Amino acid sequence: MAAKLQTYTTPSDGTNNRLVAENAEFYQRTLLERLQDALFFMKYGKKTTIPRHAGATTSWRRLQMPAVTTTAIVEGVTPTGIDLTIDKVSATVQQFGTYTKLTDFIDLVGLDPLLTEVSGMFGDHAGMTMDIIVRDIIVAGTNGQFAGAKASRALLVAGDKISAAEIQKARATMVKNNVKKIKLPNGNMGYLAFVHPDTVTQIMNLTEWAAQNTYVDNSNRETGIAGQLYGIYFMETTTAPVFVNGGAGGNLAGKSIIIIGADAFGIPDIGGSSKPEILVYTEGNTENPLALYSTVAWKSCFTAAILQPLAIIRLEVLDV
DSSP: OOOEEEEEOOOOSSOSOSOOHHHHHHHHHHHHHHHHHHOSGGGGSEEEEEOTTSOSEEEEEEEOOOOOOOSOOOTTOOOOOOOOOEEEEEEEOEEEEEEEEEEHHHHHTTHHHHHHHHHHHHHHHHHHHHHHHHHHHHTTOSOEEEGGGBSSGGGOOTTOOOOHHHHHHHHHHHHHTTOOOEEOTTSOEEEEEEEOHHHHHHHHTSHHHHHIIIIIOOHHHHHTOOOEETTEEEEEOTTSOEEEEETTTTOEEEEEEEEEOTTOEEEEEETTTTSOEEEEEOSOOTTSTTOOEEEEEEEEEEOOEESOGGGEEEEEEEOO
């Protein structure tokens, strides 16, 4: 994902408190390098572009598959047609972002290195923020699977952890729902699961995982990657949902594994505004007449929407 950098200065007397083009480019690159590692959910949304000056809302059309036609056509007789069912999914983008102040005293002792660090940190901050916003939207899907064949999170009991059977069940659900596969990080086609590191540890201790990653392909075992099992690729991310109120007593901790297929959710973009933008003010203005501080900020304008509810499974498991 690309990012844009805007720098704002006012006419000066030749002092060096403004960002030159070379520095501006360097700060932008710092933001990008750290942002790439922070995005997970954002990468796999179906992108839709909204033209500038065309409002903040967009919509998708989803055609429902009609029942199959099994009646033969009678010679010379036009058969009765079928009516299409079209679902409309709408989403309205919003702006997100934040900023920080750097005092003029910092400028005296070396402002540029700190600007670099803040730009990099804001790359992480922007990525984490955007990822969590998208995650919270898609985790609200209604297609839930609860370990141990339970009907809800409140019914989970100790021992309802991730297992090969749960992974197979999730895969079967996707196949039965005719969910199309997506291109996985390893280049294969399959379904993608966003998994918390704690759950990845449990997966790597499964006998089935060890068999796949020891006797068939040991590259994942050597590199410590969760890899693929039963056609589901496990992507490790700290932004995978966690909960602490599971079980009948409401006090058991666990994780929600989000499994997606093709076109599961969409991310609208107004003229590239979903790309995080970093803004640096290095001189005074009417609100800062003594130039006592500089500011560094990031902002992005985006949202997400579930497009295919059946293409998202929320598999909930306990830690114990």
